[in-house]
Amino acid sequence: MSGVRARWATCRAAIWGNRRARWFWAHKPANEFTRNGFEVIEGFLSREECVRLSRLADVHLPGPGHRVERTCYTWVKSEASHGRNTGVRELLNVQDIDEGLASMLHRRTIQDLFEVRLGERVEIYGFGIQFDGIDTATKRGFHVDGFFPPQLKAFVYLNDVEIDGDGPYTIVPGSHRWFGRKILNDFANALSTGAKRDMRFLVPARRARRVIASAGTLILSTQDAIHKGWGDHWNRPRHALVAYGTTTDHFRGGSLTEGVEFLPVG
Ligand SMILES: O=C(O)CCC(=O)C(=O)O
Numbered sequence: 001m002s003g004v005r006a007r008w009a010t011c012r013a014a015i016w017g018n019r020r021a022r023w024f025w026a027h028k029p030a031n032e033f034t035r036n037g038f039e040v041i042e043g044f045l046s047r048e049e050c051v052r053l054s055r056l057a058d059v060h061l062p063g064p065g066h067r068v069e070r071t072c073y074t075w076v077k078s079e080a081s082h083g084r085n086t087g088v089r090e091l092l093n094v095q096d097i098d099e100g101l102a103s104m105l106h107r108r109t110i111q112d113l114f115e116v117r118l119g120e121r122v123e124i125y126g127f128g129i130q131f132d133g134i135d136t137a138t139k140r141g142f143h144v145d146g147f148f149p150p151q152l153k154a155f156v157y158l159n160d161v162e163i164d165g166d167g168p169y170t171i172v173p174g175s176h177r178w179f180g181r182k183i184l185n186d187f188a189n190a191l192s193t194g195a196k197r198d199m200r201f202l203v204p205a206r207r208a209r210r211v212i213a214s215a216g217t218l219i220l221s222t223q224d225a226i227h228k229g230w231g232d233h234w235n236r237p238r239h240a241l242v243a244y245g246t247t248t249d250h251f252r253g254g255s256l257t258e259g260v261e262f263l264p265v266g
Pocket residue numbers: 132145153167168169170223227228229230
């Protein structure tokens with residue numbers, strides 16, 4: 001496809017995706033999660049469980065990206081060529097090496113939390129544990145992970161996030177319902193060299209909420225809301241458990257595969 005046609009295809013996809021997202025959110029029950037695009041629930045995990053999961057990740061995360069066991073692998077973001085979020089390492093499909101997480105998945109604890117808010121069934125692909133190292137230079141700015149289908153993430157801080165320098169999750173309340181601004185940003189990306197789904201313009205940074213919270217706090221989030229990790233993450237690394245899901249209607253099955261392309265073959 002020629003450059004112009006590819007760009008036009010990107011713009012059409014942005015319009016289509018945002019229209020479907022707008023329709024999706026227009027038909028949801030009214031509550032804090034559907035209004036803001038996220039909800040913060042304190043005390044979801046005990047401090048002991050937070051320490052246990054952080055240690056489990058620390059055992060496997062050092063070194064280059066590699067397979068651990070079954071579908072569990074590590075993803076070292078600095079191995080991607082885009083140069084963003086280079087301080088992040090993640091252990092993916094942790095449910096395959098940890099009974100506690102396997103049982104949480106099976107009991108549908110997180111799925112239920114989303115379901116009561118969305119009024120529809122939700123599936124989780126799997127759990128990741130992220131180590132987000134100190135990074136004041138390469139953090140990706142405001143973006144959405146996708147427009148449609150809805151991508152749902154549940155983040156649990158595994159250590160206290162007390163100040164901006166601890167790297168809080170940052171999200172613009174209500175922005176999952178925005179339409180024109182997201183499309184314009186995607187047009188701008190198609191016309192320049194902007195990364196897909198970056199939201200660089202018309203985002204009022206003052207309205208963004210930085211989630212400062214203690215270890216064990218759960219953040220339910222829909223990733224079509226405009227969000228980012230905090231760019232000036234200077235104080236201490238952050239560990240977070242992340243559950244990745246979507247509505248059952250859009251679930252493709254299988255477990256997490258993000259970043260597997262960077263694993264050594266064999
Ligand atoms: O780690 C964070 O605070 C945000 C990262 C992010 O953009 C995401 O997980 O979609």
